[in-house]
Amino acid sequence: MKNKVIVIGAGIGGMTSALLLASKGYDITIIEKNNAAGGRMRRIYHNECVFDAGPSLITMPFILQDFIQSLGFGKQLSDYIDLLPIHPICHYKWSDSSSLDFYTDKKSMHKALQEFSGSNSIQEFEFYLAHAQKVYSATKDVFLFNPFDGFLEFFKTKNLPLLPQLPLLRFTKGFHDHNASYFSDKKLIQLFDRFATYNGSSPYKAPATLMVIPYIEWNYGGWYPKGGIYSIAETYLQLCNELGISIIYDTEVKKIHCNNGRAESVETSSGTLLKADYIISNSDVYHTRTKLLGRNSEKMPDLSSSGFVILLAMKKNPFSMKHHTVLFSDDYQREFHEIFMEEIPPQNMTVYISVSSITDASQAQGEKENWFILVNTPSNSLNMQWNNDEQHFYAEKIFKQIDKYYPEFEAYIDGEPRYISPKHFSEDFNATGGSLYGSSSNSMFSAFLRPKNRDTKIKNLFYCGGSSHPGGGIPLVILSGQFAAKAIMESKNL
Ligand SMILES: Cc1cc2nc3c(=O)[nH]c(=O)nc-3n(C[C@H](O)[C@H](O)[C@H](O)COP(=O)(O)OP(=O)(O)OC[C@H]3O[C@@H](n4cnc5c(N)ncnc54)[C@H](O)[C@@H]3O)c2cc1C
Structure with a gap:
């Protein structure tokens, strides 16, 4: 008999888990409180315009591309979506009428910096990115592309090469201070400070490690799927259909019933009890733990x-x-x-x-x-x-x-x-x-405190989405969906 998995929420994280598991033969039902899939990625029609009312920029498109390919249909993302690069990626304006276009091609960016702030700023920019590239290379496999075991990661043999590189990460330095140590023009410091907001953090509180965010944007570009960002959710829905995933809309999960350290069923707003071998919550982790599991002493995340x-x-x-x-x-x-x-x-x-x-x-x-x-x-x-x-x-x-x-x-x-x-x-x-991205990265310990993709007490309960590892934003949420699904695939007889 197929293993039965219930996924709570049809956000991008939940649908990622569902698709991966369905492609491996699991029997999947998604329960979604709203009448549409996509969660915070949503489309609104208003005054003869179409709005992506959530995410508006896609970074690290290879994560989505690799995921679609991993489903094993022999299909590519480009079979479903036409991803367009955005040039310039952003137009920055200040109240004194100055402005700067940010590009992801070197020639245009150097020219823009030269005109905006002089040739020194080009050198500062290159030094900044060179440092950030090293930090990205050193940290990506530990903090991003794999499930995370917190401080235990530092004791794993495969991560030993990270240890000598720790000073480079500038964990203990603030992001703003780091930016100010590279750029002499206050406006460029402000521009780089803004990248802390990509995961809802403050440049004055977050650690310098966030320098990887501008590096990622610079290196992988900023993208827009033709037809709107919501085309990604539509593609996911089409794939759910093809893989026989059933989605129950307009139904909220109100409780996860557990017995002996195992989740047995979910109770929905319509009073139905649905049994499952595994449960993945794509709902916010704090909401899941307090409202669905009744853990009243759960600490609110930052x-x-x-x-x-x-x-x-x-x-x-x-x-x-x-x-x-x-x-x-x-x-x-x-x-x-x-x-x-x-x-x-x-x-x-x-x-x-x-x-x-x-x-x-x-x-x-x-x-x-x-x-x-x-x-x-x-x-x-x-x-x-x-x-x-x-x-x-x-x-x-x-x-x-x-x-x-x-x-x-x-x-x-x-x-x-x-x-x-x-x-x-x-x-x-x-x-x-009402948080947009789940927990912030406002402390050097944020990555360590963020909930992992598996519950600590209920062995067949898993988490995906912005409030769990590796964090918020579409590419990261796609990774988290895969981590939760793989944790189920790797677990035996739970
Ligand atoms: C305004 C805005 C701008 C953003 N800009 C960007 C951007 O430019 N680029 C980027 O990469 N990211 C951006 N983000 C962040 C990105 O949208 C999110 O990180 C991502 O969509 C979160 O996906 P998720 O699967 O974790 O959760 P969600 O999208 O929140 O999905 C969770 C789903 O679970 C459902 N649910 C919750 N509780 C229950 C329950 N008890 N029972 C049943 N269903 C339940 C919800 O209705 C929802 O559909 C932005 C977000 C917002 C809101």
Whole structure:
């Protein structure tokens, strides 16, 4: 008889586990609380535009490519998705009207740096990346591409070559300080500091090891699947169909029933009990442990930031938007203090705008543009209900900020804005505190504290997704889905 696996949640992590196990002959059912798959990767139609209302940039595309190939269909990612490289990867703007385009080809990037900050900055940039490349090479197999055993990793023979390289990692140095030690131009320091937000962390708290993030973007580029990021979820759904995976929608798992250190069944919102040999939770680990397993003493993790999103359809306008734009605030340190220390939405905020219709005209009708606007906010924001008035009030502040960079931009808004607040993220996906990426990397111990892909007490319960190893963001979540599935494949008679 086939082993029965229940996967809680049809996010990218959960579907990755499900696909890998189904391809090896396991009998898989996914239970999803919402009426669509993809989780935080979702598509919203609004005012004649199509919006990717979650992730807007794909990095490390080889992880997705390798995964599709590993399913053994003889199919490639390119059989399903046309991945387009984004050039420049991002357009950075400051309030004094200066701007810099970030490229992933050396020639264009050197030219842009030369014009922006002089030839010294080219050398600084190259030295920075050379250091980051060494750190990436030294750490990737320990912290990223394999399941993780915490501090035990340092005692494994295969990881001994890492030991002499530890000083290079600058574990004990802050990310901002590391960036400031390489770049003399304050704006370039700010630009590199921003990479801490790729996993919802603060550059003023996270360790220097995060230097691997800009290296990864530089080395592997930034990508967009034609038809929208959601095409990835659609491809996954097509594969689920082909592999006979059943997905039960609009059904929330309310409890995992355990006996003698084994998970036996899940109880759903419709009161049904479903038995399984193995359970994988793609739901947030803290949510799973507190709400589904009833472990009330579970410690809340140090959460990544949340975000406030505005979806705007824009008429033809004079702003010559690029696919990705960042409008930097004047006081980055203050902004992160507000997010992570005061736990209030930043008052003078950095604004990220993604306009996929610049690359892909199918995402907006006629000459419209689909502006996806994201501002980092705290998870668990104190004193905020994110009710209609509060959302509207905060959106007005963001509009004032954007106006400094694109004067009179509000004249081009076509139809009502749509807001997505931290409260929505929390309620829609059971994301603890509305966090976008799970736990943050705000301490040198974050990687060690992040939950592993297997529960410590229930031997046939596994975790995948942004809140478990190796962390948040699409490529990492795909890895975590594979780790959970492989842990099941390697376990015997649980
Ligand atoms: C606004 C935003 C911007 C982002 N930008 C980027 C980006 O540019 N690039 C990038 O790589 N990443 C980005 N991310 C992060 C990325 O989207 C996530 O890391 C990733 O999608 C998480 O996938 P997951 O499988 O871990 O979880 P989720 O997507 O949260 O999926 C979990 C699923 O489980 C379901 N679920 C939860 N609890 C239950 C339950 N009890 N019963 C049944 N179902 C349940 C949820 O409904 C959900 O569908 C962004 C995220 C957001 C929100």
